[in-house]
Amino acid sequence: MIKFIKNFRKDEDGAVTVDWVVLTAAVVGLGVAAYAAIEGETTQLSADIAATIESENVAAVAPAAGVSGGD
Structure with missing residues (x-):
């Protein structure tokens, strides 16, 4: 049991996951802000x-003569 506890303390596999979770939360927080x-x-x-x-008055913007219907 003591050996298991010592190995558990030395194991760092989960530390990277925690880093990514914190980094992702920070990015999401900045996006929301x-x-x-x-x-x-x-x-x-x-x-x-x-x-x-x-x-806006459309008649004032469009030319008075020569307006075609889009032919």
Whole structure:
């Protein structure tokens, strides 16, 4: 039993797995933090773009004459 405990303490196979789990958790955490940081601003930007597009007068942008139907 003592030999088993000594071998168990020396065995480092699981240490690499723990390192990868911690590293993966850190990367996921950074991704969530980045998403949280830009999510509000992108929502506001898309609302601003939608408002600008809706407020544009198409007749003022298109030429008065010579507009064809896409032939």
